[in-house]
Amino acid sequence: MPDSGLLAGVRVVEVGGIGPVPHAGMLLASLGADVVRVERAGDPDALRSWDATRRGRTVVQADLKDPAQVEQVRSLADQADVLVEGFRPGVAERLGLGPDVLRGRNPGLVYARMTGWGQDGPWADRAGHDINYLGLTGALHAIGEERPVPPLNLVGDFGGGSLYLALGIAAALTRRARTGVGCELDTAIVDGASSLMQLIWSLRAEGRWQDQRSSNLLDGGTPYxxxxxCADGGxxxxxxxxxxxxxxxxxxxxxxxxxxxxxxxxxxxxxxxxxxxxxxxxxxxxxxxxxxxxxxxxxxxVLSMAEAPHHPHLAARGVLREDPDGVLVGVAPREGRRPATHLDRSTGSTLEGAAQRWTTPIAPDGGDGS
Missing domain, CATH: 3.30.1540.10 (formyl-coa transferase, domain 3)
Incomplete structure (x- = not known):
């Protein structure tokens, strides 16, 4: 269990998920949280080393259709401070892992839900990806030249998703330290991406932003x-x-x-x-x-991804480290002026093994007794 970092002593159960869920787990682990990721049983890629967003965890596998294994996950959540899940609305409840059940057993639990559309609204049950969420919020329309161009999946999945999820968890843990009571968090990419767009909405209200792409202050329309x-194509x-x-x-x-x-x-x-x-x-x-x-x-x-790790400033701060598994990013944010650190590979375990590590009972104030 990590013994240093801003979140040292915080126990997190991360239930599967793609995109913002593992990225949020990476952020929490990089800040010192002890994260156990529950993967689908039989998944050969459970310890996938190529995806560095899954580093820094203890990885277990579970068949969530097996009542006995679901109960083991519940028992793990009994000892946790945070549970993160990225199911569509209602799925966790059908599995017996919904917030009412888990927080009924562990009132101090911060139950953090991550979806694209949110837990309610007419589109809550629809499938979607980063590009779809940005398309609905107005953000995608504002980016590009002749046609809207998706900004990788940085603005939706990670900017509007995992960062807001991590912020909500940190805020919920802060309140729990005062009250002893956890909560249920509804983190939606459409909410977070819209929050990121607040300045642009404000500029538009003042008549300083128009819906025509590449004609505004920050969208490439401004000459400066x-x-x-350059002459060499750079x-x-x-x-x-x-x-x-x-x-x-x-x-x-x-x-x-x-x-x-x-x-x-x-x-x-x-x-x-x-x-x-x-x-x-x-x-x-x-x-x-x-x-x-x-x-x-x-x-x-404008550096390519091949060039960026070697830039003197990034190299001096250790921001990007070349590794046999690819380039690894350093922990962010840093505490004080400490050197850059990077998450180690995840390690495999079993549900029983993970639970045995978490033997300290939940303290009366909702904390973990540390």
Whole structure:
């Protein structure tokens, strides 16, 4: 059981799931929680090393159609602080693992549910993926150029899903420390993604954002907040929003501020974009990296996934570590200024073995006695 980290001493049962559920489990484990992941019995990939979001756990397998094994999972939850599940609404209840049953046995349990659509509403029972949830919230419509482009699954599954799930769990544990009572959390990607969009909704209400893609402040429409192609095919990312940073951008490019179109005149943005495109395309990415190194022009290289682990800043902080299983990300956030740490591979166990490790009874205040 982890003996360090912000969540050291917290016991988590993670019941299967894909996308945001294992990612949330990774976040909790990286902060020191003792996470037991319950996988489907007979799954040959239960200890899949290629998926690093499943690291840092004790992995057990269970047949949730077998009443005896379901009872073993209940017994594990009796000793847990948190249970995370990603079933469609009603499935956990049909399995006998719903919040009423588990919190009836363990009132201090934080029962955290993760879905795309939420526990209620007309679409609650529908299947979906990241792209579908973003499509409904307006977020997907705002991203891209001619057509909406899914931002990987970062904004939905992980930004609107697992991060809000982890935040809710941390908040619930904080309240439980005062009251001794757990709760049921309804975490939905459509809720979280909409929360992430609050600034954009506010800009739209002020008339500073329009529904036309690539025509706004942060969507690539602004000439000084977008990417530019270099002579060698590489790209530079420009985020020179503030006038002082913009001045350094022009200086680095060798452009006379008096000779370029007015950056504050949106009718001149197409002309200004062309001026900047011509300037960047005249030299290689390496050239521009050297020019803007050490400046506050907010102009930086767009690195490939092969390049990113070797960038001096990321390497100095140990953010990305190359491993036989692929690149591993460091624990985030860090406590103080400690060096980067990375989760070890998960280890296999049995339901009985996991339960034997968790022998300390739940304390009267709903904690685990530690």
């Amino acid at each position: 907040y977008r990417t530019y192609r 790209w530079m990312a420009v985020g020179a929003l503030e006038p002082a940073f913009y001045a350094q951008l022009l200086a680095g490019l060798g452009l006379d501020p008096a000779a370029v179109p007015d950056r504050d005149d949106t009718t001149q943005w197409a002309r200004l974009t062309k001026v900047l495109e011509d300037a960047f395309s005249a030299e290689s990415r390496t050239h521009w990296e050297q020019v803007f190194e050490g400046t506050d022009a907010c102009t930086t290289p």
